[in-house]
């Protein structure tokens with residue numbers, strides 16, 4: 001039972017990493033048989049993983065055609081996402097600073113710390129992990145801020161998965177770490193204005209780092 005659960009998880013992570021690092025490019029067909037060969041597992045955990053990825057918006061299932069990687073977000077959608085984030089997240093970061101507890105701060109610091117600078121390991125796995133951790137970090141801030149509707153709204157966009165898929169580049173992760181530290185410092189000081197500013201700066205820089213993806 002436990003073995004089956006961890007196998008399903010491993011298969012999911014393997015496919016997730018391929019999608020995030022564009023080894024399976026946006027829009028590409030995903031063949032279950034190919035994955036069976038590549039990952040040396042049966043169809044069951046692969047179908048399970050693809051169903052989960054479909055729920056996360058990373059995989060699309062078409063009747064009679066099968067699975068494919070979700071298409072890349074358009075530049076317009078990208079700009080809309082960042083506008084939404086800029087409208088909501090700085091304000092929520094300020095609110096989180098105002099109601100920050102020591103326990104919540106410790107959790108956020110731990111979540112930020114997991115995103116290690118040079119994990120060594122597989123760069124592709126590290127990148128996909130960072131995307132997930134970044135999503136978690138931002139979600140935890142929204143949890144502390146306490147507006148569940150804002151939290152749900154942003155969670156439904158699966159923003160981080162889509163934006164990290166725009167570009168597979170170490171710079172995307174390295175620079176974000178410093179920006180997260182600035183946000184944490186503002187939380188530690190319970191400084192509402194500094195938290196709002198640090199979050200705004202982080203989102204604006206994130207947007208600027210990823211914009212070149214649309215040039216090619």
Ligand SMILES: [Zn+2]
Nearest residue numbers: 134138176180
């Ligand atoms: Zn971030």
